[in-house]
Each structure stands twice: as structure tokens, then as C-alpha cells.
Amino acid sequence: MNVEFAKKDVGEVSSDMLVIPCFRGRVPKWVHEQLEEAGVGKDFSGEKGRLYLLPARGRKYKRMLLLGFGREKNVELEDFRLSGARIVRMARGIKLANVSVWVDFEGANRHSEHDVARAMVEGIMLASLKLAPYKQKKKGEEEGNETGIRRLTIISKMDVGAEVTEGVILAGAQNYARVVDVEPANFMTPRKLAETARKMAREYGLKFRVMGRKDLERMGMNGILGVSYGSAQEPVMIELKYNDGKKLPHVALVGKGITFDSGGISIKPSKGMDAMKFDKTGAVVMLSVVRAAAEMKLPVRITVLMPATENMPSGSATKPGDVLKMYNGKSVEVLNTDAEGRLILGDALAYAAEKKPDLMVDAATLTGAMIVVLGRHGIGMLGTDHGAMKLMYDCGLETGERVWELPLWKEYSEMVKGDYADLKNIGSENGEAGTITAAAFLKEFVGKTPWVHLDIASVEKSDGDSGYFCKGPTGKGVRLLATFLKEWSKNKKG
Ligand code: BES
Ligand code: ZN
Ligand code: ZN
Numbered sequence: 001m002n003v004e005f006a007k008k009d010v011g012e013v014s015s016d017m018l019v020i021p022c023f024r025g026r027v028p029k030w031v032h033e034q035l036e037e038a039g040v041g042k043d044f045s046g047e048k049g050r051l052y053l054l055p056a057r058g059r060k061y062k063r064m065l066l067l068g069f070g071r072e073k074n075v076e077l078e079d080f081r082l083s084g085a086r087i088v089r090m091a092r093g094i095k096l097a098n099v100s101v102w103v104d105f106e107g108a109n110r111h112s113e114h115d116v117a118r119a120m121v122e123g124i125m126l127a128s129l130k131l132a133p134y135k136q137k138k139k140g141e142e143e144g145n146e147t148g149i150r151r152l153t154i155i156s157k158m159d160v161g162a163e164v165t166e167g168v169i170l171a172g173a174q175n176y177a178r179v180v181d182v183e184p185a186n187f188m189t190p191r192k193l194a195e196t197a198r199k200m201a202r203e204y205g206l207k208f209r210v211m212g213r214k215d216l217e218r219m220g221m222n223g224i225l226g227v228s229y230g231s232a233q234e235p236v237m238i239e240l241k242y243n244d245g246k247k248l249p250h251v252a253l254v255g256k257g258i259t260f261d262s263g264g265i266s267i268k269p270s271k272g273m274d275a276m277k278f279d280k281t282g283a284v285v286m287l288s289v290v291r292a293a294a295e296m297k298l299p300v301r302i303t304v305l306m307p308a309t310e311n312m313p314s315g316s317a318t319k320p321g322d323v324l325k326m327y328n329g330k331s332v333e334v335l336n337t338d339a340e341g342r343l344i345l346g347d348a349l350a351y352a353a354e355k356k357p358d359l360m361v362d363a364a365t366l367t368g369a370m371i372v373v374l375g376r377h378g379i380g381m382l383g384t385d386h387g388a389m390k391l392m393y394d395c396g397l398e399t400g401e402r403v404w405e406l407p408l409w410k411e412y413s414e415m416v417k418g419d420y421a422d423l424k425n426i427g428s429e430n431g432e433a434g435t436i437t438a439a440a441f442l443k444e445f446v447g448k449t450p451w452v453h454l455d456i457a458s459v460e461k462s463d464g465d466s467g468y469f470c471k472g473p474t475g476k477g478v479r480l481l482a483t484f485l486k487e488w489s490k491n492k493k494g
């Protein structure tokens with residue numbers, strides 16, 4: 001999709017369909033006049049959720065799509081993103097390739113035109129993605145993952161060009177995450193994930209390094225190795241660097257890259273196990289965040305670490321009761337081999353902490369308990385940097401990728417103390433405080449480095465068409481973290 005900004009009058013831009021967001025009782029005068037002209041003046045007054053399509057004869061735009069948003073004071077930024085799905089559906093239905101959106105409230109709206117422009121671009125781009133990479137194309141069907149709109153023009157008298165560009169970068173990175181994440185485990189092995197990262201790094205001018213089994217053995221990364229023992233695939237640790245060596249605020253981003261989580265010897269039930277190919281989402285999100293940061297030229301230094309392996313059962317797999325000596329020297333009793341994310345992240349966080357970043361953030365599909373805690377509507381957040389968490393919360397509201405903090409009281413750390421080793425990899429047999437005890441385990445590996453943990457296990461996939469997502473991975477966390485880094489870099493400098 002080609003997206004551009006036109007600082008023009010609405011009548012100057014040609015398109016197949018001009019989209020006009022309207023608040024209840026506040027349909028723009030010139031739109032109302034056109035409705036009157038057509039003799040249907042009372043048909044539409046901006047009621048929430050209403051769509052109204054009418055032909056626009058003798059104008060540069062062939063049709064007008066009026067979108068009702070309801071009372072202005074109740075409208076949230078997310079509503080503009082969600083409307084993207086309706087626009088895309090309409091454009092697909094009548095095969096319209098060239099769409100323009102009028103973003104001009106003459107300053108009378110609670111949300112600025114800048115934010116609305118960005119949100120519209122995001123919603124339309126996210127809704128345009130189709131995720132069926134292995135379906136045979138029908139005759140005449142386009143290659144690639146996008147369908148429908150080919151050209152999108154945002155029209156405004158306000159200078160919203162920068163936000164349009166930002167929307168393109170953020171949604172582009174999120175869609176990239178979805179495309180990488182949807183790849184099944186037989187294609188997206190740990191090595192293939194490294195190759196994907198290498199390709200992206202080359203394209204965006206990032207430093208790249210991959211540590212293979214030999215390196216991990218030499219370094220004593222036995223958390224990652226231990227999880228990998230049951231798999232025929234080689235485990236890797238992937239490292240990317242943006243603005244390496246520059247004197248800028250430094251953040252380390254760590255992402256869980258389990259390319260398939262069968263549970264290992266503590267094997268999962270077969271129902272829904274296919275979705276465990278999305279257990280690499282944390283890594284894929286971080287890969288996409290650094291891509292967005294590089295594209296936005298954010299004044300930060302970023303180190304990305306993606307420990308990647310399969311978690312499989314076999315004769316050589318780690319067994320319940322086995323003890324692993326982690327990279328930071330702490331020993332862990334593996335009481336449940338399905339609690340593998342914390343083992344690979346423990347090594348990666350301890351390694352990241354050695355680089356003394358100003359902040360570490362990790363993202364992981366870590367615990368099924370997240371779905372119990374927040375349903376599908378938010379990301380769990382725990383950590384030690386309360387300033388960063390406050391900022392993360394605000395960025396969640398802004399991007400619609402909301403986070404909610406859970407406590408890390410010392411009692412939870414007690415729960416992960418081992419009987420025969422320093423730690424055990426589950427907090428309790430019955431899953432009490434599952435999300436929190438997992439984070440309490442990670443805390444043992446961050447040392448004194450300020451740290452924020454995001455448990456994205458509740459939001460990484462959509463089970464069907466919902467809002468601007470189709471069935472499949474959502475890439476949630478990408479816009480949240482890219483926006484967070486933008487704001488965090490401002491605060492760190494000032
Ligand atoms: N990858 C899973 C968590 C998960 C579950 C993600 C459902 C997405 C949807 C993780 O490795 C896991 O299996 N966690 C266990 C931990 C338990 C054994 C302490 C869980 O949540 O059940
Ligand atoms: Zn697991
Ligand atoms: Zn897992």
C-alpha cells in the first residue's frame with residue numbers, strides 16, 4: 001500500500017472513495033450540503049457505528065463514505081483505528097484501490113488531527129493484512145500479504161505528514177511481525193529466525209550476530225541449552241544492535257523465541273497445541289520494534305537479544321527434576337518442562353545485564369495465566385523500574401496496546417526458591433499467581449539493571465477476524481514499545 005499525505009482542499013484529491021469521519025450531530029457543513037443536494041439530508045447524522053456510502057457526481061472523488069463515530073466526547077483514538085477495518089472491508093467489497101481519508105475537525109475535536117491521522121493509517125494498514133501465506137493464489141489474485149487498497153491519501157489542512165509517516169512505520173513494523181510470526185515451526189526454526197533477523201538487519205543497517213550451540217555451551221547458557229535438548233533443531237541466541245557504541249540512552253530488548261512449545265516431557269494437551277508456534281512472538285515483536293526504531297531514527301541505543309529454540313520431548317530432553325546451572329551461576333530445578341520461557345529468558349537477561357543498559361525490557365508469551373488475569377484485553381506488566389512502567393502504561397493507552405501492572409512482592413520470590421537448587425522453575429503445583437511467580441523467577445536474573453517485563457501471552461493472537469486483526473498473530477506490543485522508546489529517549493535526554 002502506498003500511503004501519502006496531501007495538505008490540500010478535499011476537492012483537489014482524486015480517489016475512488018473519500019472517507020469522512022463524523023461525530024454525532026456534527027456532520028461537516030459541506031458534507032451535509034451534499035446530502036441535502038441528493039435529497040437525503042436526514043439519512044445520516046454521525047451515529048456511532050453507522051456507515052453511509054453515497055456517489056459523488058462531478059467531483060474528483062467518486063464516492064463518499066461517511067463514518068459515524070457517535071458523540072465526540074465519547075470517542076477514543078482506538079475507535080479511529082477500528083474504523084480502519086470497516087474502510088478496508090468496504091473497499092474490498094467493491095474492489096476500490098484508491099482511497100482518501102479526510103482528517104480535519106477544524107480544531108474542534110478532543111483528539112488532535114495529528115493523532116487521528118496516525119490512528120487512521122494504522123487501522124487501515126493493520127486491517128489490510130491477510131495471513132494465508134501458504135494458500136494457492138486464485139487466478140488474478142495478487143501476490144503478497146496485502147489486499148484491497150493500493151493507495152491511501154490522508155487529506156488535511158493541518159500538517160500531519162510526520163504522523164502519517166509514523167503510522168506507516170509503526171503499522172508496517174507490526175505487520176512485519178505478524179508475517180514472520182505466522183510462519184509455522186517447520187519453516188521458522190531457530191536458525192531460520194536468525195536468518196530472518198540477519199536479512200532485516202542488513203536492510204536497516206543494524207549489527208547482527210548469532211550464537212550457535214557451540215557458543216552457548218562455551219558461555220554456559222544452560223537455560224537455553226536445557227530447553228533445547230529434546231529438539232532436533234539447534235538453539236541460537238540472536239543479537240541485533242542499533243546505534244551501537246554511540247553515546248545515547250541504552251535499552252536492551254529481550255524476546256522469548258520458542259519456535260514451538262510442545263511443553264517438552266511435561267507435554268501439553270493436543271487441543272490447540274498448533275498455536276504454540278506463536279510462542280516466538282516476544283522475539284518477533286522485539287525484532288520489529290528495533291526495525292521501527294531504526295526507521296524512525298530514534299535517538300536511542302538498542303541491543304536486541306532473542307534466545308530461540310524449540311521445546312520438545314524426546315529421549316534426550318530435559319526431565320522434571322533435572323537441575324540446570326544458568327548463565328549467571330544460579331542453579332534451577334526444572335519441575336515442569338513446560339515452564340521453559342523463563343529458562344531461556346533467564347540466560348538472556350543475565351547476559352543483557354552485563355552490558356549495563358539503562359533499561360531492559362523483555363516481552364514473552366510466558367504464562368497461560370495471563371488469559372485468566374486480563375482476558376484478551378491487556379498485557380501484563382511487572383518490573384523494577386517504576387518510572388518506565390508509568391510511561392509504558394501511558395503509551396499503552398495511546399497506542400491501544402494496554403498494559404496493567406501486577407505486583408512483585410517478596411513473597412512471590414520466596415515461591416520460586418528451590419529445595420535442592422537455588423531456584424525452581426514453577427511457583428506452585430496448582431498455578432497460584434502463575435504470571436507473577438514467572439516474573440519473580442526472571443527477577444533473579446536482572447541484577448540491579450532497571451527492568452520491565454511484559455507478559456504478552458493473552459494478546460499474541462486473534463482467534464478470528466476481530467477489529468483490525470484477521471485470524472492469526474497480532475504483533476501486539478510493537479507499537480507500544482516503539483512509542484515507549486520514542487518517549488523514553490526524550491525523558492532520558494532531558
Ligand atoms: N508458552 C506457554 C504460555 C502460553 C500459554 C502462551 C497459552 C500462550 C497461550 C508457556 O511456556 C507455558 O507453557 N507456561 C506454563 C507455565 C506453567 C507450567 C508454570 C503455563 O502457563 O501453563
Ligand atoms: Zn511452555
Ligand atoms: Zn512457552
